[in-house]
Amino acid sequence: MRTKQKIIKVPFIGDLIYSSGHTILGILLGIFTGGLLIAISGVNPFLAYASMFRGAFNSLQSFSNVLVRSSPLLLGGIGVAIGIKSGVWNTGIEGYMYIGAIGATIVAIPELGLPPIIHILLCFIVAMLFAGLWGAIPGYLRAYKGVNEVTATIMLSYVAIYFTNWIVSGSPLAQEGAYFPMSLPFAESSLLSILMKGTSLHPGPFIGLLMCIIFHIILKYTPFGFRTRMLGYNPFAAQYAGINSKKQIVMTMVIGAMLGGLGGAIEVLGLKHRLYMEFVTGVGYESVAVALVAGGEPIGVMLSALFFSILKVGGATMSIETGVSSSMASIIIALCVLFVIGVGVADSKRLKKRDEKDPGKKTLSFKMEEAVK
C-alpha cells in the first residue's frame, strides 16, 4: 500500500517529499535521537519520556495545558500552511501575533460598556485588522516588488517586537511602576472565559481547531482554495489560466497574518489579561515548523500543533521531575522537524537520481503530477 505523497519546496533547501509515513519516521527518529541526548546528559531517557508523557496526559488538567499551548500554534500553523499552499513562506507569524495583540489591547483596556461577547469579538476584529494590514506589507513587497518574503516578514517581526516593547513601557497604555514592562489590565468584559476550573483552558484552542477545519474546506472546495493551490503547484500555469497571482499572493499573506493576529489576541485575552513585553517568545517561528511537519495541510496542522504542545507541556514536567535541561523539549522538537525535512529531502534526492539513471521510470515527476491532482 502506498501512502499519499506530495512535493514541498522549502526555501534554501529545495524539494522535499512529504507523506504521513515520512513524517512518522522523522518524528520517531527525532524522539530516538532526543533520547540519546537525554541519556548523554545523565538521565534515564525512559524515565524522562515517561515523565513527559505524564506531564501531558496525567489528568484533565494536564491535557488542558496541552490544549492551551496549542492555541497559538494552531492559528499560526494554518497561517503558514495557507502560504505554503500558495507557494509563499509567510514566516512573520511572530510579528503578526504581537501586532494583533496590540490591536486587541487598544480596545480591551477601556470599559466600553459592551456585553462580553461583543467586546471580545471587537478585540478579535481589531487584532485581525491590525495584523492583516501588517501582513499586507510583505505581501505587497513580495507580489509587486519581488522582495523575498522570508526576509521581509522576519525583519518586520523585529519591528513588531520593538514596537510592543515601547507600547508596554513608554506609551499611554503602559502600566506605570510595574516590575516588568506590561500594559494596563484589560477590562473584565474583554477577557476570555475559563472553561475548566483550576486550569487556564479558554476557548482559544477550539477556535484554532475550528479554523483548521474551515480552512481545510476553503482550500479544498472553494474557487479561492483552487486558485491558491494552483498558484502553489505551478505559478506559471496559474498565470496562463488567468489567475491574478499577485493579488492571490497578497491575499494569502494577509489571511495568514490575520490568523496570526487572532492567535496573539487570544493569548493576551485568555492568559495574562494584559499585553506583556516578549509574550510570544518564539511561538510564531514554531508555527512555521508546525506547518512544515503538517505538510501545509490544515488538518495536519491540528495534529502537528497538538504534538508540539504535548512535547512543550510534557517537556516542562520532564525538566521539573528529572532535572533534564529545560531546552531539551525544544531540542527534541527541532530534531523532529529536522528529521522530517531530512527524510523528505533525502527521499527526493534518491528519486531524482533514480529518474536520471532511468528516465523511463520518472518516479519523481510522477509524484509531482500526483501532488497536483
Add this chain to the structure above:
Amino acid sequence: MKKIITVLLSLAVMCSVFAGGATEQVDMTGSVAMVLSGLKTDQAFNQYTYEGMLRAASEKGIKTAYKENVTDAEQVEVIRQLAQQGYEIIIGQGGQFGDSLATVAKEYPDTHFIFSVGKDTYGLPNMSAATVSYSEAGYLGGIMAAHSTKTGKVAMITGVFYANQAQMRDSFEKALHDVNPSIEFTAIETNDWSDTDKAYNAANALIAQGYDVLFPCLDAAGAGVAAATDDSKNKAVLVGSVADYAETYDCKSAMGSVTFNWEGLGYLEATGELTDGKSHVVGMAGNGISAIYNNLSSEGVAAVEKAKSDLSAGKINIPD
C-alpha cells in the same frame, strides 16, 4: 522504511513500559520550587538565587525543584503544576511572575508563593514579596560616583527602567546632588540586559559626551560597560552595581561596586523566612547589598561609610 518505523515504534512502546512504575511517594514537608525567567547558569540573579535555594536545601535537607527559562505563556501552567505536586513554597524569580503567582495563589491557599524581585503581594495572605534594596544600592553608588567624577558628568546605564531600576536611579541622583548639586546626571536604557555590544557602544557614546563616571545596572551586558571604561584611556571610570565589577569582569577602571546578594535572597526565600504574606526589602541590614571598594579615594570610602551609617540610622530619606 516500514522496518525502521516498526523498530522505532517498538522502542517507543518499550520506553513507556519501562517507565510505567516510576512514581513514588515523596515527603513534601518544607519543599521549595523556584521558577526562573532565565537560565540557572546566567551569572546573574537567576543563577545566584537558584544557588541560594540549593544552599538552603543542603543545609536544611529540604526537597527542591526548579524550572528555568519559563516563558510568559507557560508561567501559570508551570506554577500551577508545582502547586499540584505539593511544593509548599513556590518562588517566582523576576518581575514578570507577579500576576501569574497571584492567579495560582488564589487557587492554592495552603501553598506559599513568593514574588521575588517585586514588592506587590496582591493583597493575598499566602503571597509574599522580596527584593534587595535598589534604593540603598543606588544611594551608595551615587556617593561613590560623586567622589570619582572629575568632569562633573555622571551617567547610569540600565536595560529597562522597571520600578526597581527607576527607584535606584532616583536615589543615585539624590546621592550625587547631596555631595555636589552641580553634578550633571543622565540615565539611559539599552533595552537589553545581556547584549554586551549594545552596552559597549552606549558607554562609548556617553564617554564621548564627557561623562567620566558610568554606573551600569545590567546583567551580562555589564561586561560591555566595563570594557568601554577600561578602553577609554583614563577618560572614564566605572562604579558597578549588582556584581563586583573588578572581580566578575576584571574591570581595571572600577572605583568600587555595590553588590546584590542574590544568593542570600534565594536562601532566605527557600528557608521559609519570608513567607509571612508581607513585602520584604533586604538592604544593608539584612546583608542584601554590600559596598566593595577598588580604586575609590580614602575620602570617597569615608563618605560611603558615613552614608551607610546614616542610612541605617534613618537620617537619609529615600523611598524603599
